[in-house]
Amino acid sequence: xxxxxxxxxxxxxxxxxxxxxxxxxxxxxxxxxxxxxxxxxxxxxxxxxxxxxxxxxxxxxxxxxxx
Amino acid sequence: xxxxxxxxxxxxxxxxxxxxxxxxxxxxxxxxxxxxxxxxxxxxxxxxxxxxxxxxxxxxxxxxxxxxxxxxxxxxxxxxxxxxxxxxxxxxxxxxxxxxxxxxxxxxxxxxxxxxxxxxxxxxxxxxxxxxxxxxxxxxxxxxxxxxxxxxxxxxxxxxxxxxxxxxxxxxxxxxxxxxxxxxxxxxxxxxxxxxxxxxxxxxxxxxxxxxxxxxxxxxxxxxxxxxxxxxxxxxxxxxxxxxxxxxxxxxxxxxxxxxxxxxxxxxxxxxxxxxxxxxxxxxxxxxxxxxxxxxxxxxxxxxxxxxxxxxxxxxxxxxxxxxxxxxxxxxxxxxxxxxxxxxxxxxxxxxxxxxxxxxxxxxxxxxxxxxxxxxxxxxxxxxxxxxxxxxxxxxxxxxxxxxxxxxxxxx
Numbered sequence: 001x002x003x004x005x006x007x008x009x010x011x012x013x014x015x016x017x018x019x020x021x022x023x024x025x026x027x028x029x030x031x032x033x034x035x036x037x038x039x040x041x042x043x044x045x046x047x048x049x050x051x052x053x054x055x056x057x058x059x060x061x062x063x064x065x066x067x
Numbered sequence: 068x069x070x071x072x073x074x075x076x077x078x079x080x081x082x083x084x085x086x087x088x089x090x091x092x093x094x095x096x097x098x099x100x101x102x103x104x105x106x107x108x109x110x111x112x113x114x115x116x117x118x119x120x121x122x123x124x125x126x127x128x129x130x131x132x133x134x135x136x137x138x139x140x141x142x143x144x145x146x147x148x149x150x151x152x153x154x155x156x157x158x159x160x161x162x163x164x165x166x167x168x169x170x171x172x173x174x175x176x177x178x179x180x181x182x183x184x185x186x187x188x189x190x191x192x193x194x195x196x197x198x199x200x201x202x203x204x205x206x207x208x209x210x211x212x213x214x215x216x217x218x219x220x221x222x223x224x225x226x227x228x229x230x231x232x233x234x235x236x237x238x239x240x241x242x243x244x245x246x247x248x249x250x251x252x253x254x255x256x257x258x259x260x261x262x263x264x265x266x267x268x269x270x271x272x273x274x275x276x277x278x279x280x281x282x283x284x285x286x287x288x289x290x291x292x293x294x295x296x297x298x299x300x301x302x303x304x305x306x307x308x309x310x311x312x313x314x315x316x317x318x319x320x321x322x323x324x325x326x327x328x329x330x331x332x333x334x335x336x337x338x339x340x341x342x343x344x345x346x347x348x349x350x351x352x353x354x355x356x357x358x359x360x361x362x363x364x365x366x367x368x369x370x371x372x373x374x375x376x377x378x379x380x381x382x383x384x385x386x387x388x389x390x391x392x393x394x395x396x397x398x399x400x401x402x403x404x405x406x407x408x409x410x411x412x413x414x415x416x417x418x419x420x421x422x423x424x425x426x427x428x429x430x431x432x433x434x435x436x437x438x439x440x441x442x443x444x445x446x447x448x449x450x451x452x453x454x455x456x457x458x459x460x461x462x463x464x465x466x467x468x469x470x471x472x473x474x475x476x477x478x479x
Contacts, residue, residue: 011390011399012444013362029469031444053130056112056362057392058123 001045003038006059016051016060023048033059070096073376074159074167076149076314077175078102080110081343081365083130085173086141088373098141099167101159103148106198107133112362114201115225116392119208120232125198152318154336171376174326174334174341176311178360183217183304186279191286192302195222204303208233211301215239215289216268217276219246221391223305224259227268228394230301237268238297240289244273250389251400252410252423255435259393262419266394271295310345310358323347325358330382332372340376342368352387352432352450354405363388386450388443401446402433411461414439422446424461431455445469 003023012031016024023044025034040048052060073089075082078100086100102108109128117123136143148162158166180194191211193204204226208214214230216223219241230237239246245256246263260270271291279302280288289297310325321327321335325347332340332348343365347358367385374381389400396419407425414421422442425433431454434446445468449455454475460466 008395009392009397010440011397012440013366015366029444030440031447032440054110056110057390058113058117058127 001040001048001065002063003035003040003048004061004063005033005035006061007032009057009059011057013056015054015056019051019054020044020047024051071170072097072099072168073171073173074099074101074169075173075175076101076159077177077311077343077345078104078108078143078145079175079177079343079365080362081177081369082173082175083108084366084369085175085342085372086136086143087139088370089376090139090141092373092377092379094373094377096170099169100136100141100143101147101149101161101167102143102145104197104199105146107131107145108143109198110362111196114198115195115222116229118198118201119195119205119226119229121205125202128198149314152314152339154318154339157338170338172339173372173376174315174339174345175343176314176326176341176345178308178310178344180304180308181306183276183279183306186302186304188284189279189281189286190284191300192279192304194304195226204301207301208235211235213238213298214301214303215297215299216303216305217289218305218307219243219270219272220248220250220305220307221389223303224263224393225391226303226305227263228266230303231266231268231394235301238271238289238299239263239268240271240274240276240291240297242273242275246270246272250404251398251435252404252407252425254410254412254416255398255423255437258416258419258421258437259396259398262393262396308344308360312345315339315341323356327356330384331375331380332368332383333375340372342372348383350387350403351384352403357403359387361387361389386447388447397438397440399436399440399443400433401436401443402431402450404433404435407432409458411458413442413461413464424456424458426455426458429455429457431461442468448472 010032023040150162151160160166186192214235214237216227216239275292277290277292312322315326316322326341344360349356371383391398404425409426411424420438422436422439436443
């Protein structure tokens with residue numbers, strides 16, 4: 001799984017951090033998303049998918065490996 | 068209390084989040100989530116943005132598949148309308164005549180878009196609230212040339228920006244003297260007016276619609292009161308909402324432009340709660356009990372009510388924030404600009420990267436930020452902590468707003 005984010009559209013809602021705290025954080029200054037691990041391990045995939053679904057600005061994009 | 072039967076009426080953002088949060092908080096009893104739309108619970112903010120622009124499909128809006136609700140023990144019933152409330156018998160009566168018993172009932176019934184009088188039954192006149200609404204508009208966008216937006220609020224302006232992307236000629240008709248009405252300050256409204264003009268929309272402020280003109284049942288033009296005739300093959304109406312209160316009001320629960328709740332989100336019946344778009348609640352950030360329509364309000368109240376219902380009662384105290392995305396301009400608002408008497412600008416106004424700090428007396432009560440997320444995040448924290456920079460500090464781009472937090476920290 002590969003994570004990309006659209007920083008221009010991020011609004012700092014912070015829902016991704018609640019859903020997947022091991023993968024997402026918020027910048028202290030502007031609240032915008034920080035991806036801690038662009039290639040999260042398999043045990044984080046479900047949490048990351050939930051984060052992407054919950055994001056009200058839909059800025060988290062996921063690319064699944066075909067393995 | 069954790070084993071009680073909880074029924075949530077309304078499967079929008081607030082109802083959906085509450086159901087999940089209740090399970091996360093350890094609620095073990097029966098949990099029923101009722102929604103009157105045919106769709107699985109989905110999020111609405113992208114409907115007027117990415118969904119209309121064509122960037123995403125409806126499936127991207129769905130929160131979870133049925134298997135998720137089953138695994139969490141959430142009895143999700145979509146396509147189901149609640150008809151009536153029997154408070155004495157603690158039963159919710161559904162449209163099909165069946166009923167569900169409850170120990171605690173939560174009303175997350177949301178709101179409905181106001182209908183423009185005289186627009187009923189005309190093809191091509193739409194509003195945006197549900198996936199079904201947005202689908203109909205998207206289909207229409209592909210074959211329309213002239214869009215008229217009635218109401219210059221967040222929803223109408225987001226649609227206007229998308230319609231310009233689709234190449235339509237766009238006219239925005241607003242009854243008030245400025246865009247986004249009382250929700251934002253004059254300087255920010257002016258910046259967004261200029262932004263929409265630059266995007267190519269035509270603006271009509273202090274303009275009233277006299278009538279909609281249809282040909283063979285299809286919209287063909289919008290006539291304004293000063294005789295201006297705007298050709299239209301797509302009209303989007305965004306003139307505010309009415310909260311869904313009938314279920315509560317008919318059962319004798321206090322309502323006043325919404326379902327009235329206390330700081331625990333309880334209604335006048337202690338077994339019944341309300342949250343989200345339909346609830347009027349007290350807040351230290353507002354001059355009087357208020358009803359807020361926002362993602363923040365739905366999310367924070369859902370988390371809060373989950374705690375209350377699982378035995379951790381506390382007063383709801385989250386700072387309100389809002390956002391809108393209009394043709395590449397990101398507007399973020401923290402706090403509520405009620406009764407303000409001073410506005411201070413910070414940043415680059417002509418470059419559309421600035422904030423408006425709104426004061427009531429010496430007290431900072433709201434900050435509106437255009438493409439200045441750091442100001443917005445600082446504002447959320449300042450307002451939560453009850454800290455106010457002086458107007459001089461707010462206007463000084465060299466002043467670090469975060470230094471106020473450090474100053475407010477007790478010495479270790």
